Amino acid sequence: MIEAIGLTKRYGAKTAVYNLSFQVRPGVVTGFLGPNGSGKSTTMRMILGLDRPTAGSVTIGGHPFPQLPNAPRQVGALLDAKAVHGGRSARNHLLSLAQLAGIPAQRVDEVLGVVGLQEVARQRSKGFSLGMGQRLGIAAALLGDPQVLLFDEPVNGLDPEGILWVRNLMRKLASEGRTVFVSSHLMSEMALTADHLIVIGRGQLLADMPVREFIAANSAGFARVRTPEGEPEQREKLTAALTEAGGQVLSEPDGALRVAGLPLPRISDLAHGADVRLWELSPHQASLEEAYMRLTQGAVDYRSTDDRLAHLQAPPQPGQPGYGQPPQPVIPEVPQQGWYAPPPPGQNPYASPQPSDTPKDAR
Amino acid sequence: MTAPTPSPAPHSYVSPIPVRRAHLGDALASEWTKIRSLRSTMWTLGVMVLLMLGVGFGVALIVAAASEYPAENESALGMGFFGLLLGSICVMTLGVLTIASEYGTGMIRTTLTACPSRGRVLLAKAIVFFALVFTITTLTATVVAVAQVALVSGPEPTVDQWLRATVGAGLFLALTGLVSLAVGTLIRHSAGAITIMIGVMLMPLVAAMFMMAESLSGVRDWLLAYALPSQMIALYSSVPVEGASGPTGWDPVWIMLVLALGALGGAFAVLNSRDV
Numbered sequence: 001m002i003e004a005i006g007l008t009k010r011y012g013a014k015t016a017v018y019n020l021s022f023q024v025r026p027g028v029v030t031g032f033l034g035p036n037g038s039g040k041s042t043t044m045r046m047i048l049g050l051d052r053p054t055a056g057s058v059t060i061g062g063h064p065f066p067q068l069p070n071a072p073r074q075v076g077a078l079l080d081a082k083a084v085h086g087g088r089s090a091r092n093h094l095l096s097l098a099q100l101a102g103i104p105a106q107r108v109d110e111v112l113g114v115v116g117l118q119e120v121a122r123q124r125s126k127g128f129s130l131g132m133g134q135r136l137g138i139a140a141a142l143l144g145d146p147q148v149l150l151f152d153e154p155v156n157g158l159d160p161e162g163i164l165w166v167r168n169l170m171r172k173l174a175s176e177g178r179t180v181f182v183s184s185h186l187m188s189e190m191a192l193t194a195d196h197l198i199v200i201g202r203g204q205l206l207a208d209m210p211v212r213e214f215i216a217a218n219s220a221g222f223a224r225v226r227t228p229e230g231e232p233e234q235r236e237k238l239t240a241a242l243t244e245a246g247g248q249v250l251s252e253p254d255g256a257l258r259v260a261g262l263p264l265p266r267i268s269d270l271a272h273g274a275d276v277r278l279w280e281l282s283p284h285q286a287s288l289e290e291a292y293m294r295l296t297q298g299a300v301d302y303r304s305t306d307d308r309l310a311h312l313q314a315p316p317q318p319g320q321p322g323y324g325q326p327p328q329p330v331i332p333e334v335p336q337q338g339w340y341a342p343p344p345p346g347q348n349p350y351a352s353p354q355p356s357d358t359p360k361d362a363r
Numbered sequence: 364m365t366a367p368t369p370s371p372a373p374h375s376y377v378s379p380i381p382v383r384r385a386h387l388g389d390a391l392a393s394e395w396t397k398i399r400s401l402r403s404t405m406w407t408l409g410v411m412v413l414l415m416l417g418v419g420f421g422v423a424l425i426v427a428a429a430s431e432y433p434a435e436n437e438s439a440l441g442m443g444f445f446g447l448l449l450g451s452i453c454v455m456t457l458g459v460l461t462i463a464s465e466y467g468t469g470m471i472r473t474t475l476t477a478c479p480s481r482g483r484v485l486l487a488k489a490i491v492f493f494a495l496v497f498t499i500t501t502l503t504a505t506v507v508a509v510a511q512v513a514l515v516s517g518p519e520p521t522v523d524q525w526l527r528a529t530v531g532a533g534l535f536l537a538l539t540g541l542v543s544l545a546v547g548t549l550i551r552h553s554a555g556a557i558t559i560m561i562g563v564m565l566m567p568l569v570a571a572m573f574m575m576a577e578s579l580s581g582v583r584d585w586l587l588a589y590a591l592p593s594q595m596i597a598l599y600s601s602v603p604v605e606g607a608s609g610p611t612g613w614d615p616v617w618i619m620l621v622l623a624l625g626a627l628g629g630a631f632a633v634l635n636s637r638d639v
Contacts, residue, residue: 026375048476051638066479073382077476083469085401092400100393100477100484102385140473145378177376 001026001179002047002148006056009042009203016042017203019056024181024198026147029174031194031211032183033292037301039203040183041079044152047181048077060148072101076141077150081133081157086126090117090136093125094143101144111139130157138166148179155189167193187289199292201299211288218295219286222260223267226280229255234276241274242267256280390478390487398491403460408495411453412503415446419507423514438520439511440528441599446507447532448592454496454536455560458543461492463553472639481634485548489627492544493537501533523612524599531598531616538619539591545626549633564591594618 002024009017017039024030034040045051047058049065060075068074084093094108112121115135134157155163170193174180184190197214199207207214227235239249247262271278398404422442465471478484508528543560550556567590574583588609597610
């Protein structure tokens, strides 16, 4: 159990973390999310007693980390996979850590086996790939077989097989009753791994809730409804009926309808009542990514802009066609679509060309 | 929604590996593993041994080939000075690297996560480094001293002179290395700390050379007497380098001991108060 109370860290004038209070409970994987520079790593360092909080406190199992009896046997951490001396072999690196913590040396070979680095254990870690470095860092975290585990970006640079392995490892560690605290930028990965989320932005707590609740609270699920193509009057009829029943209906560019606020069976009943045929009625559960983007929109420190190569372009001559004013980006009302409905059968543009009786209009 | 809610703590994990409290002995074993598994250790100490042996034998052979030994009242042991001076640069480099390389690579965070007691880590580093450098320097200095006395005819050295040229040289160099280790802890940057240490070694002599003014003669004499190379000469000779005021006998070792303890004390205080 990790418990932070009013945690604050200032570096000079910059406040990295402000008044952060949360609990990380054992038995579940807790995800730690936030944009770049939002204070995730600073928080992790304060948990481990490496940085001293300006105000507030953070404890592990009731003790601040430096006062923890047998700290390395209770807490394992992967902060930065590059935090190894490249000139030392993987095995010697782990051996020195094991000796420092009073862990038997045969444990080193065990964790090397767990992370799959036995073959390269005697090579200097300088030549390791990013993924191998991550595995070495994870091995160091597992060395003490600890009850509390902290991982900062554990899947960085791992191959798909490695990502799956980390996911299963996290879940297994948590199911053994350990406290697992993982930060990551990969939302899809977090959605699969974490049970609980702590989200911070600009050093402040934005959310502390289960993943499912987080998605439900920060984005609306909706139903996608498609009426027969080429019959706009059917669509209008259905829109009117749904709106009358209290649903919010939005038109999608390809003619489908996005209906929020009505359960799927009710939509079907209403369509039946209005005598409208449906070509599609599908539930759309918002992704964690959408929910996260929506929540942290205001808290992003480093935002990229379009590279317009403005200085390379000749100034537009009046009356001459060319690159004029770039089109202003349209801010969408609804979150970006996470997936696209597959085209109806027979209209697959990638299939072999078939005689089509309904010419598609260019969009 | 953000208020932490107390939860009934579910079953917590208990490791099957027996738990025992780590102590300084564990940290010593760890630091020994670290220092022996790096090539920089082999390089710096290897070069040091080669320099001490090469220069020591070379000087002895040249002097032996000359008709007579220049200083009548000095034993042949004094020729060990040249090797010691060159060896000290290697020891300083290794002393700085022992800790600064951990800062450079970020390894220090991993280390201090595995052992939150920062003082213990620094103490273990200092002990392991001191023991290693002392052993190797003393052995090398002994070989050089025996060879020099055998090759060059001169007055027979006393037991005290023998001890100073072997154990004394080892202690002096190892303590100089500890000062470097402390400076490396304070600076946290390899190149910076090594440069500072070499500056500390050379600056007093260089500065003293330019202190021509009569009013500065006191400072100049002091610098000439207490500069690191002068202290090394004093370690071998029976008379102080500059008049009667300079260090004699075992004084250089005591001076270095005080310096090393002071520097390590400062490093300890800073290490404990600073964010890693």
